[in-house]
Amino acid sequence: MSIVLKNVTYTYMPGTPFEKVALKGINLEISQGEFVGIIGHTGSGKSTLVQHLNGLLKPTAGEVTVEGVSLQGKDAAAKNIRRKVGMVFQYPEHQLFEETVFEDIAFGPRNLGCPEDVVTDRVKRAMEFVKLDFELFSKRSPFHLSGGQMRRVAIAGVIALEPEYLVLDEPSAGLDPRGREEIFSQILQLYQSAGITVILVSHNMEDIARMANRLIVMHQGSVRLDGEPLFIFQNYADVLTECGVAMPQVTRLLTKLKQKGLAVANRAATPEQ
Ligand code: ADP
Missing domain, CATH: 3.40.50.300 (P-loop containing nucleotide triphosphate hydrolases)
Known part of the structure; x- marks a missing residue:
């Protein structure tokens, strides 16, 4: 592999x-x-x-x-295999666009055709991984979060696709030491x-x-x-x-x-x- x-x-x-x-x-x-x-x-x-x-x-x-x-x-086959490799770009928060954190993270799994209960499950797990409390954050606008939190939402969006490989290009750029x-x-x-x-x-x-x-x-x-x-x-x-x-x-x-x-x-x- x-x-x-x-x-x-x-x-x-x-x-x-x-x-x-x-x-x-x-x-x-x-x-x-x-x-x-x-x-x-x-x-x-x-x-x-x-x-x-x-x-x-x-x-x-x-x-x-x-x-x-x-x-x-x-x-x-090629399309499927590309999905195994998740990509977090530099300043990934620039790609956030949905009205809520939930919708943003759900975008990828929905696009894959996952049923809604699976989508919710994946969003919950991805948020847990990036340590964003589901109750506290899922309904909030991603644009009103701190820089570090926005970046975590963006990373959760990639994790929700359940990749086997995760590529991160300068994931800590522009964050303060705590965010990093x-x-x-x-x-x-x-x-x-x-x-x-x-x-x-x-x-x-x-x-x-x-x-x-x-x-x-x-x-x-x-x-x-x-x-x-x-x-x-x-x-x-x-x-x-x-x-x-x-x-x-x-x-x-x-x-x-x-x-x-x-x-x-x-x-x-x-x-x-
Ligand atoms: P690094 O990530 O190590 O900074 P890059 O892969 O971004 O390096 O760039 C490698 C080389 O390709 C550099 O000389 C850069 O100027 C050039 N390059 C990168 N992106 C583009 C682009 N979109 N168009 C033209 N040249 C580019």
Whole structure:
């Protein structure tokens, strides 16, 4: 069960003076159960890459398959498989449009043709996941909520589609530290308790380092590094700094990752009571 990119190249506005090759021959496999963090300079191709994961952008060359089905196809199988990959864009609250929180989250499942009792059930579960109290919030206008709450409504709308993979492009952009913390603890919970595969784009290395079990570093449209975060921090600090992570941050994160590794190892070594 995985998303596979084979030799994916993507060019914006080909054949015009504005032509820009944003992805260059990307080969990747993202398996179910992973928490993948993607980092890289602005313009390195992160957003373009993740928009290929659910067929929103189609490769100029190469192929993307989800569980063996090509996203290129226009058939029902391809459409179905695209639904398995939920996408939370940057500033997703800009896409809220219904009059109430309930209606906004219900939009996706209704579109899938779910009967109304299933829709209500999915809305309730999605709201529970993003920690918005159903009684308190479902009838309110999404436009009268705080920035963090609006973003949670938007994320709930994607969760209500019950994706197997969840792609988030800078989900904490523009939030205050508390809002960021809330969003990330919910993402972590989705990963840990709902078993959703997470692909997270963030410029914030700290967030990625503490959550992801795989790190992909993009550089000028290519995958420059791909591996376990601690391994990358231990062995490729020089490449990380080339790709925009400041050296003091690399050192600080390395210490944190080692502590995290030690804590995990200690827990594993402690016999069950
Ligand atoms: P990142 O997410 O890492 O900041 P992007 O995937 O947004 O990078 O961009 C990769 C490259 O593609 C950049 O050079 C950017 O200017 C260009 N690009 C992105 N979106 C468009 C677009 N809609 N039209 C033309 N060029 C674009």
